[in-house]
Amino acid sequence: MSRWVLALLLASAAPAFADDLKKDRPQLPPSAKEEVPKEEDTTLGEKEYAFNPLQAEKEILVGEFYFKKGKYRAAAERFREATKWNAGATEAWLRLGDAEEKQKDPKAAKEAYAKYLDLSPDAKNAAEIRKKLEKLK
Numbered sequence: 001m002s003r004w005v006l007a008l009l010l011a012s013a014a015p016a017f018a019d020d021l022k023k024d025r026p027q028l029p030p031s032a033k034e035e036v037p038k039e040e041d042t043t044l045g046e047k048e049y050a051f052n053p054l055q056a057e058k059e060i061l062v063g064e065f066y067f068k069k070g071k072y073r074a075a076a077e078r079f080r081e082a083t084k085w086n087a088g089a090t091e092a093w094l095r096l097g098d099a100e101e102k103q104k105d106p107k108a109a110k111e112a113y114a115k116y117l118d119l120s121p122d123a124k125n126a127a128e129i130r131k132k133l134e135k136l137k
Contacts, residue, residue, distance in 0.1 A: 049084040056086035063095060072102040083115075090120045094129070106136045 063078030076099035082092035097112035113129050113136070120126070 052085045053089070056082040056089045056092060059085060060089065060092050060095065063092075063099070067095065067099060067102075072099045075099045076103065076108075079112075088119060090116055090123070093119065094125075097129075097132075101132070101136075110136045 059078045059082035063075045063082065066072075066075035066078060076096060079092050079096035079099055082089055083096065086092070093112050093116035097109045097116060100106075100109035100112055110133060113133050116123075117126060117129055117133075123129070
């Protein structure tokens with residue numbers, strides 16, 4: 001029983017000690033708080049893309065993961081990112097067309113498939129893609 005009384009006394013005295021500790025601590029002026037430099041703040045501007053085939057390949061892999069899970073919007077975003085990192089990534093354009101077609105966006109699918117055929121007109125599946133383009137029109 002005495003332990004409970006001691007615990008209650010300590011618990012009731014803790015806020016008073018905490019206030020004393022806050023008074024002893026020096027307060028920083030509001031301007032001295034750490035701010036994120038503008039060049040590191042990602043919310044200020046758009047991402048800049050440069051040719052990076054490794055990053056494009058990573059985006060394609062993640063996009064394929066989302067596509068297999070049935071998350072076609074996320075997959076399309078990843079494939080679109082891959083095309084920004086490497087505009088010549090034919091697989092990204094093909095997969096973007098597939099993802100857009102699954103989302104029932106024929107215009108975007110048609111654009112992606114057309115870009116794929118522009119980059120790779122002699123691909124093994126070129127005839128199949130041309131048939132898809134005819135269906136989408």
